[in-house]
Amino acid sequence: MSKDILVRAAAFIIRDNKLLFAKNINSPYYYLVGGGIEENETSKEAVAREIFEETGLKLEIDRLVIIQERFHEANNKKHHEIRFFYSIKNNVEISIADGTFTDQGTDETLHWIHLNELAEFEIAPPFLKTISFDFDSDTGIKHIVVKEY
Numbered sequence: 001m002s003k004d005i006l007v008r009a010a011a012f013i014i015r016d017n018k019l020l021f022a023k024n025i026n027s028p029y030y031y032l033v034g035g036g037i038e039e040n041e042t043s044k045e046a047v048a049r050e051i052f053e054e055t056g057l058k059l060e061i062d063r064l065v066i067i068q069e070r071f072h073e074a075n076n077k078k079h080h081e082i083r084f085f086y087s088i089k090n091n092v093e094i095s096i097a098d099g100t101f102t103d104q105g106t107d108e109t110l111h112w113i114h115l116n117e118l119a120e121f122e123i124a125p126p127f128l129k130t131i132s133f134d135f136d137s138d139t140g141i142k143h144i145v146v147k148e149y
Helices: 043-055 115-119
Strands: 003-012 018-024 030-032 034-036 061-075 077-088 109-116 144-147
Touching: 003 018, 003 030, 018 115, 034 043, 043 061, 043 077, 043 109, 109 115
Parallel strands: 003 077, 061 144
Antiparallel strands: 003 034, 018 030, 018 109, 061 077
């Protein structure tokens, strides 16, 4: 059985105690704005590009707050996924309506979910339901490892 290594970057875009998620109509899961890191692109460059592609906004990246390593199996193939999670600076007004389409056309929309209501939704990755989003007081980088096989 072969193994793939996937490297991705995602953003914590938080306004008024709500976190911005994307959702594909073919999946029950809500996930953060972000995506794959392209060749010769840093994770910080990737998250800035993905934010612009999915929201149309050029937001200022604050800092790296979480690195997650996830080991899982899909379609008889083992995967090692590494995700870089960045916080976003709160220095600009963000006016994205709930249900706005992303760059994926009518298959993917953006949604604001209140931080106190995350447990009520299918969130990926699940650890987002249990972490603190007070990134200003906790200046360290968390490393989360999830082994599913």
